[in-house]
Amino acid sequence: METAGDSPIQDPMDSPMDNPIIGGAPPFELNELKPSDDDDEPSEFGDDDALLSVAPDGSDRDLISLPHEGKSSQGKSSQGGTLANTSNPSGGSDSHSVSGTVLTGIKTAEVRKNKKIVPLASQRKPSLMRKSFEHVSNFSLDGLVGRDSEVSQIKSCFERMVDANASVSSNSNGRPGSSSNLHLTNKEVVLISGPGGMGKSRIARTLKDDMGETGIFAEGKFDMNSTDEPYSAIAGAYSKTCQHVKIEMPDAISSIRETLERLLGDEIHLLVQLIADLNSLLTDQNESTQPSNVDIAGLDNGLDRMRYAFRVLTRVLTKECSPMVVFLDDLQWADLSSLQMLEFLLTDSGNPNPLMILGCYRSEEVDENSLLYNKIVAMREKREKHGFSMTEMEIGPFGAHNIEEVITKTTPCDSQDECQKLAELCLKRTLGNVFFVLEFLRMLQLEELVHYDLSTRKWSWDLAKIEEATMSTANVAMLLQERMRKLPQQVQSFLQCAAYLGSTFSVASITAVWNTYGRRLTEGKMERSPKLLETILENDFVDKYGERHYRWVHDKIQEAALDVRPLRESFQLDIGTSLYYSLEPMQLEEDLFTVVDLINTGNVQKRSEYAEVNLRAAEKAAAVSAYDAASKYASHGIELLGKNRWVESRSLTVKLYTVSAET
Numbered sequence: 001m002e003t004a005g006d007s008p009i010q011d012p013m014d015s016p017m018d019n020p021i022i023g024g025a026p027p028f029e030l031n032e033l034k035p036s037d038d039d040d041e042p043s044e045f046g047d048d049d050a051l052l053s054v055a056p057d058g059s060d061r062d063l064i065s066l067p068h069e070g071k072s073s074q075g076k077s078s079q080g081g082t083l084a085n086t087s088n089p090s091g092g093s094d095s096h097s098v099s100g101t102v103l104t105g106i107k108t109a110e111v112r113k114n115k116k117i118v119p120l121a122s123q124r125k126p127s128l129m130r131k132s133f134e135h136v137s138n139f140s141l142d143g144l145v146g147r148d149s150e151v152s153q154i155k156s157c158f159e160r161m162v163d164a165n166a167s168v169s170s171n172s173n174g175r176p177g178s179s180s181n182l183h184l185t186n187k188e189v190v191l192i193s194g195p196g197g198m199g200k201s202r203i204a205r206t207l208k209d210d211m212g213e214t215g216i217f218a219e220g221k222f223d224m225n226s227t228d229e230p231y232s233a234i235a236g237a238y239s240k241t242c243q244h245v246k247i248e249m250p251d252a253i254s255s256i257r258e259t260l261e262r263l264l265g266d267e268i269h270l271l272v273q274l275i276a277d278l279n280s281l282l283t284d285q286n287e288s289t290q291p292s293n294v295d296i297a298g299l300d301n302g303l304d305r306m307r308y309a310f311r312v313l314t315r316v317l318t319k320e321c322s323p324m325v326v327f328l329d330d331l332q333w334a335d336l337s338s339l340q341m342l343e344f345l346l347t348d349s350g351n352p353n354p355l356m357i358l359g360c361y362r363s364e365e366v367d368e369n370s371l372l373y374n375k376i377v378a379m380r381e382k383r384e385k386h387g388f389s390m391t392e393m394e395i396g397p398f399g400a401h402n403i404e405e406v407i408t409k410t411t412p413c414d415s416q417d418e419c420q421k422l423a424e425l426c427l428k429r430t431l432g433n434v435f436f437v438l439e440f441l442r443m444l445q446l447e448e449l450v451h452y453d454l455s456t457r458k459w460s461w462d463l464a465k466i467e468e469a470t471m472s473t474a475n476v477a478m479l480l481q482e483r484m485r486k487l488p489q490q491v492q493s494f495l496q497c498a499a500y501l502g503s504t505f506s507v508a509s510i511t512a513v514w515n516t517y518g519r520r521l522t523e524g525k526m527e528r529s530p531k532l533l534e535t536i537l538e539n540d541f542v543d544k545y546g547e548r549h550y551r552w553v554h555d556k557i558q559e560a561a562l563d564v565r566p567l568r569e570s571f572q573l574d575i576g577t578s579l580y581y582s583l584e585p586m587q588l589e590e591d592l593f594t595v596v597d598l599i600n601t602g603n604v605q606k607r608s609e610y611a612e613v614n615l616r617a618a619e620k621a622a623a624v625s626a627y628d629a630a631s632k633y634a635s636h637g638i639e640l641l642g643k644n645r646w647v648e649s650r651s652l653t654v655k656l657y658t659v660s661a662e663t
Helices: 148-170 200-211 232-248 250-272 276-281 302-320 336-346 371-386 400-410 416-430 434-446 463-469 476-484 489-499 507-521 529-538 555-562 571-582 585-590 592-599 607-623 627-641 650-662
Strands: 052-054 082-087 093-097 106-108 111-113 116-118 187-194 216-221 324-329 355-362 389-394 450-453 458-461 504-506 542-544 549-552
Touching (some): 148 187, 148 389, 187 200, 187 371, 200 216, 200 324, 216 232, 232 276, 232 302, 232 336, 250 276, 302 336, 336 355, 371 389, 400 416, 400 434, 416 434, 434 476, 489 555, 504 507, 507 529, 507 549, 507 571, 529 542, 549 555, 571 592, 585 592, 592 607, 607 650, 627 650
Parallel strands (some): 187 355, 187 389, 216 324, 324 355
Antiparallel strands (some): 111 116, 450 458, 504 549, 542 549
16 A cells, blocks of 8 residues: 555555455564553453454455464465466477465464453454554564465566676677577566456565565556556556656656657657656656657657657666566556557667566456457567567466365364365355455354354364355355445445446545435435545455555455446446536546546437547547547547537537547
């Protein structure tokens, strides 16, 4: 989680508010507890409280973290896990099975206060979830267990890139991709695929920890509700890089500014309108700048200008922030312009600096007709010619033995046979989906289907009762919705409103929507949005993301929230129009694509007005050379105007057709 004063590039997994304990309380070790000033305060809980806490972790909250017990435990081979198509420019290829599985998100711990057992946050009222851990002065995250092969493979790709760059730097006559250095490459692309809920994002983020203070790890995420928004994840990653430079590398700002102005001149505005935080690195960008050394005006069209500008920016940032890793999550929802830009950056023979593109996508949402599939095929064909390595991994589900290991570590009982039987039942109910496993175990604890015996310090359960009380489903959203529906009705409605705003939403946006529709969706007194934001944060559905933004901790949670309550068909349109009329101009410009996408889902009445909004979105997309998105917005605007558009709205019609023709 990013907070005011933190480095904007900080991994959201590093924050105590983002770890696996229900309600956001941090995991910790017994030997790390230290007494505090309030140890004499009477405990508000008795000795008989249970101690299990089960919850998913992180942006891809589908992993399990296990406590240390002497040496770190090693996971067994996961069923369905494969690692394939690891290749390099020389044509070599390695394919082998993956052993291990990803574990994070389940913790057991005993907190002693006045020699009394204090329950973990999952057993407390939301208002007490964080307060109960104020006396804990130290805690540690145990990281991943079991996915050693995948983590090692990603690290090897990174080291290969760094080593290649060092080799090239020491030999000025060669460069990656040349005949004398065919085995070297300082460009890497690593793609991690698998069903949703397998822990792909968390595996990718382990590289940030391995990098330490070296280089920069910039992250962006595509949104399932805004698949036409151009460059959204790439712009997000580069924006964070600019924030990092401004805060952590102030001495490099003048060099970056001078180089960009010299090479791009007035064309810097192409990047500024796409990457807002770049503006903070530039001063007087609207004034005349030094002439560009490259005749950008001679380039064929705006797309070439944007690609060149992005290449220049990438060359500058990879030089100043070397080595640079760009992590893009949920590539299955990437727009065409973003996928083309990624290929353009990887094939830049004029960039001698190391660059890794690290991406995750859901394999079940990518087929032969998808944009991503065809782009991956094209990149495979071009890697040798353009001198970049390409590694592809596929992550599979848990096997029964993996789940048994989790149960043994987190809820130890006297009978190994009982643990094995519970693991088999859990596998049957969850189909080995890691995120679903965590939600299932969370549900067992919340429903008091597992019990902690204080006298034996062992866990026990009645397998027959568990089997009777649970149902089998392959839909993670159903289990999440069951948990959501136990919350007050207006919290459910608030969750649903937020889900339609995207994977990340601003306080201004959700407040505008709730102030307009909250009373319609609420029975009784309506709670204000700050209180409801606090509630969904404490229930581990969202994380705070920066000072004025929130994001869903996992796509599955957002998907579940979309349908947690029945809504009328026009609800998305209602949200879009509410934002259009409520947001301040600057905020509306920032959220323009989201607003227009919501408006375009319904049958609008003010067709001319919303056609003009589509024109704004089309022009904004065209300005950053996202012509596919621009064409869609322009076409929708034309459709809204109807058959008499040339008579009733001639000027607007001309503008829409002009944008459509140019894109």
